[in-house]
Amino acid sequence: MFNKILIANRGEIAVRIIRAARELGVGTVAIYSTADRDALHVHLADEAICVGPARSTESYLNMNNILSAAVATGAQAIHPGFGFLSENSKFARLCEEMNIKFIGPSAKVMDMMGDKINARAEMIKAGVPVTPGSEGEVHTTDEAVKIAEEIGYPIMLKASAGGGGKGIRKVNNVEELVPAFEAAQAEAQAAFGNGAMFIERMIFPARHIEVQILGDSQGNVIHLGERDCSLQRNNQKVLEESPSVAIGHTLRNEITAAAVKAAQHVSYENAGTIEFLLDESSGKFYFMEMNTRVQVEHPVTEFVSGVDIVKEQIRIANGNELSVKQEDVTFSGHAIECRINAENPKFNFAPSPGKITNLFLPSGGVGLRVDSAMYSGYSIPPYYDSMIAKVIVHGENRFEALMKMQRALLEFDVEGVITNVDFQLELISDPHVVAGDYDTSFLGNVFLPEYQKED
Known part of the structure; x- marks a missing residue:
C-alpha cells in the first residue's frame, strides 16, 4: 500500500479522502491556497503545503506547483477528488510521466470518455444506447442550424469538453438557437479552453439516472447500483437518492448491465459514473456522459451498498483487485443526500x-x-464552489429516509452565513418529492416558481 498520498483538492471531499486514507494507514499531504490556510483539510492532514494564492488557476489548478508539492513531500500518488483537475487528462499524463500514481483512470481513457463526442462514438461501438445527435464537433452556428433541423427540436447544446453544467443550453426552436449557441460556446471556451460543441435531441422531461461503477487493473468491473439525480437547478444537482423509485427490477438490470458494458469496453480502471437519461413514457434510456472521477453524491451509494468507494479508489490505484465481486454486492434500504450550500435561495x-x-x-x-469541512469560527472564502456540506441519510425504506432527512435538516444550524438548508427542507417535504413524482423539469418548472412566490 502507498505510504503517502497527496490530495489535490479542498473542502469536504479533501476531508473525506484524508479520513479514508488514514483508516487504510496511508499518510496524507494537503495542498492549500493562501485563502485556505485555516481550512479543516489543512489541519487534518499529516502534512500541508501551500501551492499558490486564492485564485484557483494559481493554486488548485496549478499543475506544476501541485506536482512539485508531491515530489517535495515524497507522495507516491495524487487523489484529485472531484472538480479542479479530477478530469484533466494532461494532469493525469504528467503524473504518469513523473511516476506518481494518479488515483483515477488513465489519461487515455479520460480523453476517450471525458470528451463527450468521443464518448458517444465509443458507446455506439459498445452497443450502449445513445440519444440522436451530431456525429462530431460543431463549431459554427450555420452547422448548428443544419444539424438541429435534421435532429428535430427541442435540442440540447453541450460543450464537448464540458462538465458541471457549464456550456449547456436547451433550445426549443430555431429562433433561440443562434444566441444560445454563441453563449454556450463562449462559456465553454472560458471554462475549459475549448469551444467545441455538440448537439443532441432533448429527452425532456426525463429522469437523470446514473450508475456507479468500479474497475481494477485486472479487468474486473462491477456496478454499485443506480442513483436518481433528477432534482436539478440549471443542470446542477441539488438532491440525490438511491435506489430510484422510477426503475423496476427489469429496467434496473438493463441499465446497470449497460453501464458495466460501457466501462468494460474502455477497460475502465478506478471509480466512475455512467449517466443516462430515462424517458419514463417509453421506458427507454440513453447514455448521456461518463464522469471519470468520484462523484459528489457517492455517499448515497456507499450507504445502500456498504462499499467504501474512496477506499476502493486508493486500493485500485495501488494495484489491488476489487475487494468485492458483483455477486457479493447486496443493496439495502434507501439513501438520500442533500447538498448544503452557502447561498441565498431567496x-x-x-x-x-x-x-x-x-x-x-x-x-x-x-x-x-454529514460530510463537511466547516467548523465554528471558519471563514468561507468567496473564491470557490458554494457547497459547504452534504447531509446523507439511510433508512430501511424511502419513507424512513425522508423522515430522517427532515429531522436532520431541522437540526442543522449555521449562523453567520445564509444557507439553503430551509430550501432543502421544503424540497424534501414537498408532496411530489415525497411521492417520488418528479423529473428533471420539476425543480425549475414546478417547485421553484411556487417557492419564490412565498416572499
Missing part, C-alpha cells in the same frame, strides 16, 4: 461567503452522515 441563489459564528451539525441515530 436572492437567486447568490453565494453567501463569510464567517461561521456558530455551527451545529445534525447527529445521533443509525444512518446519518
Whole structure:
C-alpha cells in the first residue's frame, strides 16, 4: 500500500479522502491556497503545503506547483477528488510521466470518455444506447442550424469538453438557437479552453439516472447500483437518492448491465459514473456522459451498498483487485443526500461567503452522515464552489429516509452565513418529492416558481 498520498483538492471531499486514507494507514499531504490556510483539510492532514494564492488557476489548478508539492513531500500518488483537475487528462499524463500514481483512470481513457463526442462514438461501438445527435464537433452556428433541423427540436447544446453544467443550453426552436449557441460556446471556451460543441435531441422531461461503477487493473468491473439525480437547478444537482423509485427490477438490470458494458469496453480502471437519461413514457434510456472521477453524491451509494468507494479508489490505484465481486454486492434500504450550500435561495441563489459564528451539525441515530469541512469560527472564502456540506441519510425504506432527512435538516444550524438548508427542507417535504413524482423539469418548472412566490 502507498505510504503517502497527496490530495489535490479542498473542502469536504479533501476531508473525506484524508479520513479514508488514514483508516487504510496511508499518510496524507494537503495542498492549500493562501485563502485556505485555516481550512479543516489543512489541519487534518499529516502534512500541508501551500501551492499558490486564492485564485484557483494559481493554486488548485496549478499543475506544476501541485506536482512539485508531491515530489517535495515524497507522495507516491495524487487523489484529485472531484472538480479542479479530477478530469484533466494532461494532469493525469504528467503524473504518469513523473511516476506518481494518479488515483483515477488513465489519461487515455479520460480523453476517450471525458470528451463527450468521443464518448458517444465509443458507446455506439459498445452497443450502449445513445440519444440522436451530431456525429462530431460543431463549431459554427450555420452547422448548428443544419444539424438541429435534421435532429428535430427541442435540442440540447453541450460543450464537448464540458462538465458541471457549464456550456449547456436547451433550445426549443430555431429562433433561440443562434444566441444560445454563441453563449454556450463562449462559456465553454472560458471554462475549459475549448469551444467545441455538440448537439443532441432533448429527452425532456426525463429522469437523470446514473450508475456507479468500479474497475481494477485486472479487468474486473462491477456496478454499485443506480442513483436518481433528477432534482436539478440549471443542470446542477441539488438532491440525490438511491435506489430510484422510477426503475423496476427489469429496467434496473438493463441499465446497470449497460453501464458495466460501457466501462468494460474502455477497460475502465478506478471509480466512475455512467449517466443516462430515462424517458419514463417509453421506458427507454440513453447514455448521456461518463464522469471519470468520484462523484459528489457517492455517499448515497456507499450507504445502500456498504462499499467504501474512496477506499476502493486508493486500493485500485495501488494495484489491488476489487475487494468485492458483483455477486457479493447486496443493496439495502434507501439513501438520500442533500447538498448544503452557502447561498441565498431567496436572492437567486447568490453565494453567501463569510464567517461561521456558530455551527451545529445534525447527529445521533443509525444512518446519518454529514460530510463537511466547516467548523465554528471558519471563514468561507468567496473564491470557490458554494457547497459547504452534504447531509446523507439511510433508512430501511424511502419513507424512513425522508423522515430522517427532515429531522436532520431541522437540526442543522449555521449562523453567520445564509444557507439553503430551509430550501432543502421544503424540497424534501414537498408532496411530489415525497411521492417520488418528479423529473428533471420539476425543480425549475414546478417547485421553484411556487417557492419564490412565498416572499
